[in-house]
Amino acid sequence: MSRTARFDLGGRVAVVTGGGQGIGRAIAEALAEHGASVVVCGRSCATLEATVNVIREAGGTAQLLQMDVTSDEDVARARDWLLREFGGIDVLVNNAGINPHYGTIEKTSLEDWNQILAVNLTGVFRCCKLLGGLMLEKGAGSIINISSIAGHVGLKRQAPYGAAKGGVEQFTKSLAHDWAQHGVRVNAIAYGYVATDLTAGVLSHEHIGPRLLARIPMGRFARLEEVAGAAVFLAADASSYVTGHSLRVDGGWTAT
Ligand SMILES: NC(=O)c1ccc[n+]([C@@H]2O[C@H](COP(=O)([O-])OP(=O)(O)OC[C@H]3O[C@@H](n4cnc5c(N)ncnc54)[C@H](OP(=O)(O)O)[C@@H]3O)[C@@H](O)[C@H]2O)c1
Numbered sequence: 001m002s003r004t005a006r007f008d009l010g011g012r013v014a015v016v017t018g019g020g021q022g023i024g025r026a027i028a029e030a031l032a033e034h035g036a037s038v039v040v041c042g043r044s045c046a047t048l049e050a051t052v053n054v055i056r057e058a059g060g061t062a063q064l065l066q067m068d069v070t071s072d073e074d075v076a077r078a079r080d081w082l083l084r085e086f087g088g089i090d091v092l093v094n095n096a097g098i099n100p101h102y103g104t105i106e107k108t109s110l111e112d113w114n115q116i117l118a119v120n121l122t123g124v125f126r127c128c129k130l131l132g133g134l135m136l137e138k139g140a141g142s143i144i145n146i147s148s149i150a151g152h153v154g155l156k157r158q159a160p161y162g163a164a165k166g167g168v169e170q171f172t173k174s175l176a177h178d179w180a181q182h183g184v185r186v187n188a189i190a191y192g193y194v195a196t197d198l199t200a201g202v203l204s205h206e207h208i209g210p211r212l213l214a215r216i217p218m219g220r221f222a223r224l225e226e227v228a229g230a231a232v233f234l235a236a237d238a239s240s241y242v243t244g245h246s247l248r249v250d251g252g253w254t255a256t
Pocket residue numbers: 017018019020021022023024041042043044045047067068069070094095096097098099119146147148149190191192193194195196197198199
């Protein structure tokens with residue numbers, strides 16, 4: 001196998017949840033660029049369509065699939081469709097995530113907590129069980145759970161998000177252990193701050209933005225084009241002996 005073949009995703013089917021925008025879109029584009037046939041999932045068809053069009057215009061292969069990761073029915077329907085259409089999948093990127101609530105716990109409602117856990121943690125469980133289950137049947141595959149530095153360190157006013165991402169980190173390790181014997185690798189990527197819709201309010205805040213920047217050894221937020229390389233690596237044979245790992249793409253935040 002040549003050196004570049006270790007990063008070749010030709011003939012692989014990759015599913016990216018939350019692939020319509022931000023980090024998910026950057027990952028979907030990069031996987032397609034490396035040859036994967038990509039299925040982008042999310043709730044809003046308009047953004048998914050935009051991702052599919054960009055990939056196709058660049059000569060890649062992509063399809064959209066409307067799917068809410070909090071819905072058993074949607075994910076089960078997606079599973080059946082993927083089985084019919086492709087006979088299974090090779091890569092699953094659990095990227096769909098939200099962080100709608102910044103505040104200390106006394107200002108956090110049970111509703112906020114449940115919503116954040118439902119998408120960021122239970123959504124990952126559901127997609128691994130139903131879509132990752134297709135890999136289990138096949139005896140091969142790579143699951144990439146999108147985590148955050150919030151899963152490694154305590155970020156102020158983000159306890160529910162941190163609990164969800166911390167849960168994703170531990171879930172990743174346990175699942176990696178359970179499925180290692182079945183040929184399915186399970187890893188996480190813990191991003192630092194990346195400029196997307198999710199973080200726009202915080203990063204542009206006149207006090208919080210500079211405080212966060214001062215905390216990052218590299219002295220800047222990640223650019224979108226810098227987030228996808230880790231996903232390509234974990235999806236491809238280049239990482240064939242890597243499982244149960246959390247790859248930190250954080251400009252050095254958690255190294256200090
Ligand atoms: N940006 C950062 O600095 C940063 C740092 C660390 C980790 N992360 C993680 O990276 C991931 C992507 O974040 P981002 O910054 O790219 O956020 P974003 O721009 O807000 O995109 C989030 C994506 O998730 C989808 N989504 C939300 N709820 C969903 C649901 N119930 N079912 C299916 N899809 C859903 C959204 O699509 P629809 O609304 O159309 O469904 C959207 O495509 C998240 O897991 C986030 O926690 C981000």
